Amino acid sequence: MFRITSQPIDLAAVRSQLLDTGCGAYVQFEGWVRDHNEGQQVLRLEYEVYEPLAIREGQRILDEAIQCFGLRKVTAIHRSGMLELTDVAVIVGAASPHRGEAFDGCRYIIDQLKSRLPIWKKEHYANGMAEWVNCQRCAEAGHQHEQ
Amino acid sequence: MFRITSQPIDLAAVRSQLLDTGCGAYVQFEGWVRDHNEGQQVLRLEYEVYEPLAIREGQRILDEAIQCFGLRKVTAIHRSGMLELTDVAVIVGAASPHRGEAFDGCRYIIDQLKSRLPIWKKEHYANGMAEWVNCQRCAEAGHQHEQ
């Protein structure tokens, strides 16, 4: 199930929901708040989420991953609001009988979550400035703006 | 660091060792004991490990992953002895600035651990039989023997 939360993510709960005796492989992705981006020193991040659409689209992505990659169990949670360094911004857990599916499915989910959900990230910098991270800017800089 | 242990793996400890404010991405792989393999109902697994060589080769694989994929922090632990269903047989954690490296590096590590370490797996079946899992048998069956 896909969720948005303004509270710290309970990592152990995510994993234990997915435990399945039919699964031999589990892949978990976490997006951590990193202390730098494009040469700027980042102090914290702020996520704005338009929840009605984000939740629906997030669930759609999980359903696609189950269908396309044969995942047995899957979940994803994205934070909203203010986050500090090393906080978990997003978690994706994927369990499947074999590991190829778990890796590919987990990767698909995080790639899609990052590009399709109405979520915006504002970086607060050490120099006192704050800026919305803008994928146009990344495109102009000629590189992918990965987590 | 690579470790072999006969005790249950402390998952939270693995992750917290890898937390790094310079990393935006964390990928964790877990191999779980699955209740079936090639049509047989599996009750438990037994791992035999030749530790002197396994530890040295495991550490070499982690070093390769750091060099080849630019991982910032990495660890892996493999169990020895008797394991029950849903026990964690192996865990790999990989942290890096961006997610592409973390996925690729984590995948590399588990693929290499499975094929290069002197570790043998015996499956105990519901019918009372037990058999060493044998990659020759997989090759003959015409499919990869993935976790």
Added chain:
Amino acid sequence: MKIEIRYFAAFREATGIASEPVDTQAETTAALFAECIDRYPALRNYSASLVAVNDEMADWEHALANGDEVLFFPPVAGG
């Protein structure tokens, strides 16, 4: 016809408002956004924006109807 417009994230900061009711002749989401750009030139900086109508993702040729709620999204950046 009467449309409710909502602005998110960088768009809210560029316009200075989170939402506004408008009375417009614009027939499509594209035409409506063009009107917004006339009022708030800062919106011009965002070419790859997304639009939703009544909480469904839409495209820029989407035909507007009286009473629609139109959501203008700047480029997303989840994760």
Added chain:
Amino acid sequence: MKIEIRYFAAFREATGIASEPVDTQAETTAALFAECIDRYPALRNYSASLVAVNDEMADWEHALANGDEVLFFPPVAGG
């Protein structure tokens, strides 16, 4: 020359022993394993086996020296 042989996992079960000292004329790991197969025909079932000498992975042309410890590994299956 005197060699200590160790058998692991399926090899230990096929031979019924974990280790044995041998006095051999075999010059290579391959020749030594051939001798083992003569004594324990069940080993013949494992074609893709690995070998280590004195705790270092070795190949099947590795030249043996008096006092070596030779480890015969059946195909591995970690994870």
